[in-house]
Amino acid sequence: MMTAFPMNRSIVCVLLLASGALLAQHEYTATDIENGGRQYVNNCVYCHGPEGDQIAGVSLFQGRFKRAVSDDDIVQIIRNGVPGTGMPAQTGMNEANARTIVAYLRSAAAVPASTLTGGNAARGKSLFEGKGACATCHRVQGSGSRMGPDLSDIGMQRRAVELEKSLLDPGAGVLPQHRFVQVTPKSGPAVTGRLLNQDTFTLQLIDSQERLRTFVIADLRDYSVLKDSRMPSYKDKLSRQELADMVSYLVSLKGPNKP
């Protein structure tokens, strides 16, 4: 799965090679890109949008900027803003963090946009709840299962091309916050759930009955992180048009309702 925070190293390598020219000035690691993606979602996405093109005349994922040439220029813009415009200074952000965002912008430019265009979000919604059976694992705005990640604001978190990858090749990499574990208490049957938190002595998960549960590791017989994605690939299950509809629906999910 190719996401904003790629976990799978091989994918990242390909990506860096493909964008070698653009990255000439600095070497970025997969961790830089992953951290930068998270910073981008937290600090920039509500103005610039998940595709970097939400502000008229500005496109952040093209590798070319009106006001910047070098990576250092972009760092400057992030930290100082663009005076006299709507671009605010990130006053609390240090240079290293700003640089990870540059890493993310550069890497995003190297990934071609989704080819699943021309989708219809309303049709995607019915597929989500019907034929695709996505709601048996995912929750959107208060309905559906909580076993998979809640997708209520996935359209703010991911690019269309990343959503496309999730549908076609979910096995490509599971984000750390989406891992499943199986725990076997010394007394009682094994429990499978999505890992929420862990420490040296305890772990927290949401189980298949959607209960939040804590296990004391000393009381477990066995505990393992499940490697494979639970999400089936929809490559052969949905037509190209249906996939486009689905991506278009996912892109439309922008978070909580404002009554």
Add this chain to the structure above:
Amino acid sequence: MKRFVLLVVSIASLSAQVTFDRILNAGKEPQNWLTYSGGTSSQRHSTLTQITPDNVKNLELQWIFQSRSLERYEATPLVVDGVMYTVQNPDDVLALDAATGRVYWTYNYQLSPDARPCCGRLSRGLAILGDTLFIGTIDAHVVALDAKSGKPLWNAQVGDPEKGYAITHAPLIVKDKVIVGMAGGEYGIRGYILGLDAKTGKEAWRFYTIPGPGEPGHESWAGDSWQHGGASVWVTGSYDPESNLTFWGIGNPGPDWNGDTRGGDNLYACSVVALDADTGKLKWYYQFSPHDEFDYDAVQVPVLADIDWQGRPRKVMMWANRNGLFYVLDRTTGQFLSGKPFVKVNWMNGFDERGRPMKLASAASSKTGTLIFPGNQGGTNWYSPSFSPHTGLFYIPAWDNYSSLYVKQDQDFVEGRTFGGGGPRPTGPATKTGVQNFRGDEDIYGAVRAIDPKTGEKKWEFKMADVTEAGILTTASDVLFTGGHEGYFFALDARNGKLLWKSSLGGEVRSGPMTFMVNGRQYVAVDAGNSLFVWALRQ
């Protein structure tokens, strides 16, 4: 086989839902703490009895949650079936394992820079209905969150933060509605209480705490003063299912310390209002402090109980007010039954036959300063009291020997700015002493006061060297938990006030303690400083 499994799953997740019926009957599941005050009658009393006066000395700290905020922690957590929900100031929300304190999820609220609450960038807690949590924020939004994931479901802006509107109290659930009120009494807001549809966040009703033109009570405000007369809400109300009334305490009128421009009683400032929970229509009110100039917000938790009153059972509301008096009202009709000072009071000297306080002519703010007991922070304030049906006593966190010099100044209203009209001056050593205290015997002090509601008489008191902003929890085993500015959390015998146990937490206790049970073990929890502390009996 598969069908069978599915059926079991759906029943299990249904039973985990916090229905309104469960909230109404919160006393039947004392292992949980389902509302800010522990139930709709707000007694802050638990029927758990594992911790007793005899064994409370064996309490042992189980875990601490250190919030990532330097703001004082005033919240009471909720506990539902082993999961604790609480806030991190100002408006983040967390789900924690109630037995270990480990975090399931955190919701980070993106706060508007326009938020300007007068007196603390904080939240006092959450409400839950079904598997949805609700928080009111200091930028006047109400946000509904999925209790299993912390994902926001809806986010409703219900006030303008730039004008000083804010929410700091835990919402109250009544049936299918989330009820919240507006803080901002120091900014010349016009207060209101809202009933929102819990499913969508849509406004179902609105009650203005200052009546508009044509409404009864409007004449209690001279000229245009009603437009920015304050009358805020910042502590959670109560609900009585029999009368379907929800009760809310209303804050001071504005400008706080100068009543010259707002001649009249200034309804419903410094009052309790009883509203129809379905429509928000006013059924009755009682004004504790007409035409207040001493900052006597009636922002206390309305405590409901059925007690023996002059030989017959009566449905009452008990209220220890910031103005220094303890009241008993009939909660169905609003009839005044009794009122009596529980600390030194010099602004009134009795009640007329309808229960209106007889205010002394001298009790008015002045340019040179008027000495009034109790002082500006009140004989008590927003700190939760407790009523124990087991002892029949009402317990008040009190400040005694406490006065302020009330000084008024002329002030014009400017939107979004504080609108005080002067201010109080202290008459003794500071009440915010920090870590050192230099008070003498005659100075202000804090106390836990146990009052017999039938007589208004003091049964016992536990005196502290410093004052207290700690709420009080009682249990059916007659243990009383509370704390104070000194940073102790302690247990008293609810029957006689004897100290049973104490723990020095190194931060002011400014929250209401609560108790819960997980896997057969009773826990007690309180916030102090900016952390949450949880104890249970040593095993």
